[in-house]
Amino acid sequence: MLLSGGLDSATTLAVAASHGFACQCLTVLYGQRHAVEVEAAKRVASALHAHEHKFVEVDLRQFGGSALTDDIAVPKDELGGGIPVTYVPARNTVMLSLALAFAEVAGAHDIFVGVNAVDYSGYPDCRPEYIRAFENLATLATKAGVEGNQFRIRTPLIDLTKTEIIQLGLSLGVDYSLTHSCYDPDSLGRACGHCDSCLIRAKAFADLGLVDPALP
Amino acid sequence: MLLSGGLDSATTLAVAASHGFACQCLTVLYGQRHAVEVEAAKRVASALHAHEHKFVEVDLRQFGGSALTDDIAVPKDELGGGIPVTYVPARNTVMLSLALAFAEVAGAHDIFVGVNAVDYSGYPDCRPEYIRAFENLATLATKAGVEGNQFRIRTPLIDLTKTEIIQLGLSLGVDYSLTHSCYDPDSLGRACGHCDSCLIRAKAFADLGLVDPALP
Numbered sequence: 001m002l003l004s005g006g007l008d009s010a011t012t013l014a015v016a017a018s019h020g021f022a023c024q025c026l027t028v029l030y031g032q033r034h035a036v037e038v039e040a041a042k043r044v045a046s047a048l049h050a051h052e053h054k055f056v057e058v059d060l061r062q063f064g065g066s067a068l069t070d071d072i073a074v075p076k077d078e079l080g081g082g083i084p085v086t087y088v089p090a091r092n093t094v095m096l097s098l099a100l101a102f103a104e105v106a107g108a109h110d111i112f113v114g115v116n117a118v119d120y121s122g123y124p125d126c127r128p129e130y131i132r133a134f135e136n137l138a139t140l141a142t143k144a145g146v147e148g149n150q151f152r153i154r155t156p157l158i159d160l161t162k163t164e165i166i167q168l169g170l171s172l173g174v175d176y177s178l179t180h181s182c183y184d185p186d187s188l189g190r191a192c193g194h195c196d197s198c199l200i201r202a203k204a205f206a207d208l209g210l211v212d213p214a215l216p
Numbered sequence: 217m218l219l220s221g222g223l224d225s226a227t228t229l230a231v232a233a234s235h236g237f238a239c240q241c242l243t244v245l246y247g248q249r250h251a252v253e254v255e256a257a258k259r260v261a262s263a264l265h266a267h268e269h270k271f272v273e274v275d276l277r278q279f280g281g282s283a284l285t286d287d288i289a290v291p292k293d294e295l296g297g298g299i300p301v302t303y304v305p306a307r308n309t310v311m312l313s314l315a316l317a318f319a320e321v322a323g324a325h326d327i328f329v330g331v332n333a334v335d336y337s338g339y340p341d342c343r344p345e346y347i348r349a350f351e352n353l354a355t356l357a358t359k360a361g362v363e364g365n366q367f368r369i370r371t372p373l374i375d376l377t378k379t380e381i382i383q384l385g386l387s388l389g390v391d392y393s394l395t396h397s398c399y400d401p402d403s404l405g406r407a408c409g410h411c412d413s414c415l416i417r418a419k420a421f422a423d424l425g426l427v428d429p430a431l432p
Contacts, residue, residue, distance in 0.1 A: 058274040058314070063363035065321035076226045090317035093357045097313040098274070101306035141341045152426040154344045 002099050002113035003027050003053070005040030006181040007201055007214075008114035008157055009021060011169035013048045015156045016112045022051040022111070026102050028095045031061035032089065037196050040180035047178055049132045056098055063201075065089045076194040084122055086183055092125035096134050096153065097180035103151070107136055111138075119162050131155055162204035177213035190216040217328035217348030218271070218315050219243050222397040223417055223430075224330035224373055227385035228266045228422065231372045232328045234388055238267040239328070242318050246304065247277035257397035260387035264393055272314050281305045290412040292400075300412060302399055308341035312350050319367070320358050327354075328370045334377050343417045347371055378420035391428055395431035406432040 001016055003009045003025040027041040038055070045053040057066035060066075066088040092115065099111050103191050115126040124130060135153045157165050169176065182198050183193035191198050191214050198215070205212040219225045219234055232239050244259040251335065255270070261269040278358050282304040289355075308331065315327050317423035331342040340346060349392050352368045355361035379394040398414050409431050414431070421428040 021250045032299075039261075054278060056278065059272065060317055062270060062272065063318050063321040065317075081350065087359055088317075089320035089359070090313055090357055093313040093316060093353065097306055097309040100305075100309060101276055101281075102279050104305035105279045117370070122422070124359060124362045125357045127356070133312050133349070133353040133356050137309065140343070140349050141306055142281070143303055143305070143340060146340045 001025055002095050002114070003041050003045060003050070004114075005037050005042075005044050006114070006197075007162075007169070007176060007179045008116055008165060008181075009163050010044045010176070011043075011172075011176050012112050012114035012156060013044065013050065013158075014169055014172040016154070017129060018049060021110065021112070023048075024052040024102065024108065025050045025054070026095075026099050027053070027055045028098055029055060029057045030091065030094065031059045035100075036185055038054065039189070039205045040178065041176040049177055051213050054102065058094060058098070060088060060091065060094065063089065065126045066198065076192070077199070087123055090125070091125075092130070092136070093098060096138075100151070104144050104145075109144065109145075109149050110152050110154055112156070115155050116157045116160065116162075116165065118159065123144055126158075128155075128158060131158070162200050163207045164193050165190055166204050166208060175213075179214055181214065217239055218297050218311050218330070219257050219261060219266070220330075221253050221258075221260050221395060222330070223385070223392060223395045223411075224381060224397075225257075226231060226260045226330075226334055226371060226390050226392070226395045227381050227388075228328050228330035228392060229260065230385055230388040230390045232370070237326065237328075239264075240268040240318065240322055240324065241266045242271070242311075242315050243271045244314055245292060245309065246272045246307065247275045252396055252401055255405070256394065259394040263391055270318065270376065272318075273315070274310060274380050275288065276307065276310065279305065279412075280309075282318060283315065292408070293415070303339055303414060306341070308339075309350070310344070312354075316357065316367070320360050323360075325360065325365050326368050326370055328372070332373045332376065332378075334375065342374075344371075344374060347374070355422050374429070378416055379423045382420050382426075390431075394428055397430065 025045050103111050118128050131153050138151035183195040184192045202212050229421035307358050319327050331345050347369050399411040400408045418428050
């Protein structure tokens, strides 16, 4: 499974573990501006008893084209429509491809990813039709597929609102204070509270009468 | 386009250039055992007047599972059936994903790749049905696709025999002495002449009454 250390991937790991999967986690370091994500991923994998945790680096910064990999300002205090500047070109395709390589070598055919099409901030590579297309590709792409195995891209959060995701995670014992979702943390790694990602989380916790435990 | 510096990708670059494309080349360093491929890619890009040439590293060795990334012996003097030990799990999916990221940022919608389904050595991710699945995925995956652009994965060699590929390249002025395809070169980077890749090349040149100029 792909593990970023954010709220969604932490919940996805808890769901997979609750279904009895021995989870082999992959954190893809794609040139994020914030190494704090690596630390969050380690904390989450450890707290939720991941079976294995690998890291792979691939520097998407050299292609540019995103506020998450370039020096483009992250928008604050606005939840706009359309595809935001935090979109990273082909990010989920690159990450799922790496997860597919890991899965094939490990002999796994279930790949979990915490994508979400409800509060998905407009990313095209979080839509169900994209996930089905990748599943089809994965089976055609691999020796495992040619040998008759069907890869499944498992997206347990895809139809849930952020509030429902948090409810699910809390019911499974996820400690969201360990997670990190902010696009623009300060030098100490603390969430800004004002970017898209922070605003969506904060609103969902508020709807449950809670305060986001990742906020400083 | 994806450029490895091998015979097929050099020919593909020549074909794309002959159709008037300003070629932006991407060489993916996936933990090959042979840095000699990097030098070959640079020579080929330069000789064929590539518009741009980028390199991206992603270490697939940590997943293992292939003679090209592990310490598994490369088979010699046998052209076997089935999927060979030189298969790298999900390699073309990882490489095409990175090419898609590069293409989207560059505003390009045509991605050239030198895959070949005739003398393809049994790799599942060289088949036409795989390429069509990736094309479908690419359009669903991206902001460019959502905005109405159709990505095309262009595979001008896919139906050609190795002999036909060499004839095509020679007609376009490709200097095959610059290319490198060997899976197991010596410490000076010279082709071994005995691995799958060398045998397929040597036979194709011989069928044309030629000697492979990449052989020492």
